[in-house]
Amino acid sequence: MTAAELKDFSEAADHVVIDVRQGRSFTEGHMPGALSAPYRQQGWSIPVANWIKQQGRDLAIAIFADNAIVANAASEGLRAQGVTVAAIFDGGTAAWQAAGFPTVSVKAITVDELAKCLDDWTVIDVREPYELRSGVVPGAKAIPLGHLEREAPELPKDKRYAVICASGNRSQSAASYLAEEGFHVANVVGGMSLWIGGGHPVDR
Amino acid sequence: MIWQTLQNPELGCSSYIIGDEVTGQGLVVDPLGALGVDHYVLAAQDLGVDIRMVVETHVHADHASSARALAALLGVPHGISHAAPARFDHQDLKDQEDLTFGMLSVTVWETPGHTPDSLSFVVRDLRRSRAPWAVLTGDSLFVGDVGRPDLADADDQAIRQAAQKQHDSVHRLLTLSDGVELWPAHYGSSPCGGIFMNKSPHSTIGFERQANPFVSMDEETFVDQTLRLLKPPPEDAALLRQNNLAGIS
Numbered sequence: 001m002t003a004a005e006l007k008d009f010s011e012a013a014d015h016v017v018i019d020v021r022q023g024r025s026f027t028e029g030h031m032p033g034a035l036s037a038p039y040r041q042q043g044w045s046i047p048v049a050n051w052i053k054q055q056g057r058d059l060a061i062a063i064f065a066d067n068a069i070v071a072n073a074a075s076e077g078l079r080a081q082g083v084t085v086a087a088i089f090d091g092g093t094a095a096w097q098a099a100g101f102p103t104v105s106v107k108a109i110t111v112d113e114l115a116k117c118l119d120d121w122t123v124i125d126v127r128e129p130y131e132l133r134s135g136v137v138p139g140a141k142a143i144p145l146g147h148l149e150r151e152a153p154e155l156p157k158d159k160r161y162a163v164i165c166a167s168g169n170r171s172q173s174a175a176s177y178l179a180e181e182g183f184h185v186a187n188v189v190g191g192m193s194l195w196i197g198g199g200h201p202v203d204r
Numbered sequence: 205m206i207w208q209t210l211q212n213p214e215l216g217c218s219s220y221i222i223g224d225e226v227t228g229q230g231l232v233v234d235p236l237g238a239l240g241v242d243h244y245v246l247a248a249q250d251l252g253v254d255i256r257m258v259v260e261t262h263v264h265a266d267h268a269s270s271a272r273a274l275a276a277l278l279g280v281p282h283g284i285s286h287a288a289p290a291r292f293d294h295q296d297l298k299d300q301e302d303l304t305f306g307m308l309s310v311t312v313w314e315t316p317g318h319t320p321d322s323l324s325f326v327v328r329d330l331r332r333s334r335a336p337w338a339v340l341t342g343d344s345l346f347v348g349d350v351g352r353p354d355l356a357d358a359d360d361q362a363i364r365q366a367a368q369k370q371h372d373s374v375h376r377l378l379t380l381s382d383g384v385e386l387w388p389a390h391y392g393s394s395p396c397g398g399i400f401m402n403k404s405p406h407s408t409i410g411f412e413r414q415a416n417p418f419v420s421m422d423e424e425t426f427v428d429q430t431l432r433l434l435k436p437p438p439e440d441a442a443l444l445r446q447n448n449l450a451g452i453s
Contacts, residue, residue, distance in 0.1 A: 040249070067277070069241075073246055
């Protein structure tokens, strides 16, 4: 389908766009409202199909991908689990933007950049409480990923947020969510593993 | 470092997807026609690798390559030796050139012998160390064996010269430290090596220094032995190399 058709599709009631690209690509830029579920050959189709079925209504599903091979594999995977994919868009954000449509994007920030201007950022650490024992960025606010949706409304919108986790994967989802909610956010690439590895200060 | 070996056991071929584990940027080395481009795209998606380049250690004479098709599909450069007489769009790779993927560094070494366009790739993960971690030796140095010198040019004099070059290339590879992992393009009964090629797809430079029979030979013995121990050439060797040179897959 074309980008314009995808836009109309995504705006209809009970229509969902599933972005199957890698999490990193989703963070760098995605169409507003798309859900991220990076395709994997193993362990992807069943949980994604179950989530769709659990929504309790007949959702119309479109796949957003940046190549036809991954798009078709994801579509076939869902079909095998009894979910019909209504439409496939395989042009990626390049084709979406070329059609003049906006993307939601999250800036990526390196640990060195963050360390240099730590005062400009409010750091949100989305790891689980037990993981914080290895050390946290000084002044970081701990909000485990599962609590983010509940706590986000309390966060002031005029601040800049750098989201961090152990290796940069969970923080990607968290940062994307906050970006969708209208916050100014950045994802800390490589997470605490690179922060500590780079010899930056931690509170324990 | 992200590292996956993708093999075709039937022909004893190895190909590789290697990437930087933080940025995901990476490359595919020697993709096999037998596995098909979809296989590499889906494997890279599983691994979280963003393929930025497709490279080949040489223009193969034993199997069809899918490098050109994969590079075209992904819109990324296809790197091969500047010495390869290829008739398609590609990026020339030269000795000591560094290819960078995030903090992954891949240094090109020209290791002619098996073919004039044979390359090895020295792999470093700069997140861990500046020292080489692994070397992809293509058909230059195998586990227990060395690449045959007769597939690029069947002329007797050319084969002898190629064998001499192979001797020098093998000894250049042996300047790497003992702990460096060795990952050739073939293993087992592949027709690209001789009768000593091991069924294991990998080894280390140190172990080969100790156990590879070709390593301790002087140049004359090396040339004599590589020529004496030749297996029958792969079926359709000339045609396969010609097609791979033309970019037909």
